[in-house]
Amino acid sequence: MKEQASLYVPHQGAMLLVDTIVAHHDESGTVETTFTPDSMFADADGIIQPLVFVELLAQGFAALNGYTNVIQGAEEQKGFLVGVKDIRFYDTHPVTVGMKLTAKLKVDVRFDDFAMVHGSLSHGVTLLMDGTLKLYIPDSM
Template identity: 30%
Template sequence: MIDWPLAELIPHSGDMILIDQVLSFDEEQIHTRLTVKPGGIYNQTDGSLPAWVGVEIMAQTVAAYAGCRARVLGNAVELGFLLGTRKFVCNVEHFPVGTELTIHALRSLEADNGMGVFECHINGPGIHATARLNVFCPPQSAHYLHESPATSTGTQS
């Protein structure tokens, strides 16, 4: 079990952090856990989470992976981007309140330019979801976000 506070691993704040704990990680993968709690920003009226939130849960697990790697290397946690997902499949329509979910993300590709692909799984009692996430973590993401737009060579009237 990893004892680092999630707020130091994931560049989200408050209620936006959905996962509860990093169980383990290494150079290739991470395992996280969450218990579905009512009253969050994504919860339905019965307190459950719609299955599509699984993509965000997977993305936060990948962000925690990046945060753990940064901490181990003595680097600052950088902002990353979910570019998209392929083949999200879930066998349920929602995750009921009180359900404990375990999430596994396995790095299958990481390029020098910050592009990456992760194979992700969410499991719980009678629950299984899978997806492949495409992510981007640019070097010095703070500078990346503050770059000025390209200037136009045309004239304005």
């Protein structure tokens, strides 16, 4: 499976961090991205700061959730990252433009308009970070 993530998230242009949905299951999935040299998130040396990875995971979940809504014929939802829990950064080598990053996301629990989503980000076999996102996803806005 390969789906263009931009079809399922509200982010556009320079703010869009996720390129492709590569796997989708009921409450989990995988997305990929590669930062380009013109990315506003890359410094002069082409290094991407690790805190950007949290937003990348949130957008990854937004893409997966948006895709789910489309295939189920549900209304489009907007979501908001409202917190993080147990975020850990593992590798000390910098992430630079041109590196393909893979994010795996899985819903741990949904309650009312909230979801707790565990995510991890890797480059090849190297785990870069993982943790839990707290998301507010109202039924309507």
